[in-house]
Amino acid sequence: MSLSNILQKIPDRAISHDTCPLTIYVASSISTNVRNALGSGTQYANGVAVADIERSSLILCGKAFADSAMLKDALTALAAPILSARGGLPVPGWLLSSGGSIVLLFAPVEVIKSCSEIQDVLVSTDSGVVICSKQSSVLFPTKSRPPQLFTKPATVVVVSSDSTDALPLVSKLSPGQAAYHFLAGYEDGKFIPAYNRAPSPFDQLALANSLFLHLKKDKTPTYLINAKSSGKQIDGKDLMRLIELAQSNGMPDSTKPEDTRVAELKGKYRGFISSKFGKCLPEEFSF
Numbered sequence: 001m002s003l004s005n006i007l008q009k010i011p012d013r014a015i016s017h018d019t020c021p022l023t024i025y026v027a028s029s030i031s032t033n034v035r036n037a038l039g040s041g042t043q044y045a046n047g048v049a050v051a052d053i054e055r056s057s058l059i060l061c062g063k064a065f066a067d068s069a070m071l072k073d074a075l076t077a078l079a080a081p082i083l084s085a086r087g088g089l090p091v092p093g094w095l096l097s098s099g100g101s102i103v104l105l106f107a108p109v110e111v112i113k114s115c116s117e118i119q120d121v122l123v124s125t126d127s128g129v130v131i132c133s134k135q136s137s138v139l140f141p142t143k144s145r146p147p148q149l150f151t152k153p154a155t156v157v158v159v160s161s162d163s164t165d166a167l168p169l170v171s172k173l174s175p176g177q178a179a180y181h182f183l184a185g186y187e188d189g190k191f192i193p194a195y196n197r198a199p200s201p202f203d204q205l206a207l208a209n210s211l212f213l214h215l216k217k218d219k220t221p222t223y224l225i226n227a228k229s230s231g232k233q234i235d236g237k238d239l240m241r242l243i244e245l246a247q248s249n250g251m252p253d254s255t256k257p258e259d260t261r262v263a264e265l266k267g268k269y270r271g272f273i274s275s276k277f278g279k280c281l282p283e284e285f286s287f
Contacts, residue, residue: 022078027061049074053081053201072140073198076128079139081201089131089210092196095123095138095150096157098240099247102136102150104129106195107159108187111227115236118243123150127196131214155247156215156222161188161233166261167226170242176284178222179212183277183285184269188228191272205277212284221249 030048047062051074058078064070080090094112096103098121105118109127112118119125128139135149158181160167173181183204185192193204200207215222223246227234234242266287273281 021056022075023055023057025057025059027059030061051075051077051199053078056082072126072128076139077199077201083130084202087132089214090139090202091129091131091207091211092127092194092198092200093129094125094127095129095136095153096121096243097123097150098244101154101247102152103243103247104131104136104153104156105159105243106157106182106185107227108161108185108192108195109197110187111159111161111233111239114233115239117236117240121240152218153220155249156220157225157243157246158182158222159225159227159239160184160186161227162186162265163188163228163231164261164265165226165228165230166265167224169226169229170245171224173222173224174284174286175212175215175220175222176282176286177224178215179208179282180269180273180285180287181224182211183208184273186269191276193276205281208285209282212282216284221246 047060047064047067047070049061049064049067049070050059051057052059056078058074060071076090083090091104091106094105094107096105096118102123105122112122112125123145124138124140124142126138126140126142130137130139131152134152136152137147137149141147156178158173158178160181182195183193185195194200194207196204214220225239225242225246227239229238269287
């Protein structure tokens with residue numbers, strides 16, 4: 001079953017001594033009142049997974065056991081507040097192991113899925129990373145890799161898609177710029193805040209600010225990569241080459257001249273972020 005494949009095997013003693021054990025409840029059916037609250041439509045035909053964060057409980061109904069994506073979203077929502085309370089920073093990204101170092105990668109899911117070269121060096125193909133003071137890990141290790149801790153990312157890469165070429169192919173970011181682009185999650189005309197479509201118990205602006213503080217404290221080199229060039233998606237080999245270039249940390253700051261395209265894209269960012277999060281952004285956040 002999908003659930004048993006996702007959950008890691010933990011000794012009984014570890015569970016009984018944990019301060020925040022997870023309880024899983026199984027419901028055989030959904031009441032009419034609950035169904036009405038969820039709304040009409042076919043999206044619940046295969047079941048429902050409910051994360052009760054206050055009680056650290058997961059409620060599964062119907063065929064939710066077989067929907068790995070639904071299960072992982074619910075487990076991520078449950079784990080995030082606990083990890084945060086214990087000093088971790090849970091973020092919707094990927095860890096990439098290349099050249100003997102770890103890279104924290106934020107990117108649209110579609111970009112990850114389309115690049116086999118990137119998938120080959122990911123610690124896990126599932127989104128979900130926890131950053132601590134000196135170490136990092138993924139929420140859902142792949143079957144080929146046992147759960148383990150990694151060093152804290154030496155480089156952070158934020159991938160956006162812009163077919164107008166207003167964004168340079170690769171550029172160095174300050175911590176405030178990195179948090180701003182992370183918060184926007186820009187994908188060629190669409191914004192996916194914090195690169196996360198799944199429900200989250202965290203305010204996205206607060207998450208971006210926590211990322212900013214981590215990057216600023218550790219002075220982590222951070223880069224922005226445009227996954228499109230001349231209107232076309234760059235292939236996996238070129239994207240991997242740009243990531244390796246970012247890893248070398250030898251790139252100078254690179255910004256596009258302030259032409260019409262750049263001004264227009266800045267306006268789109270500003271309009272979306274102000275409408276979504278208000279105008280009270282940390283002063284360090286910038287395009």
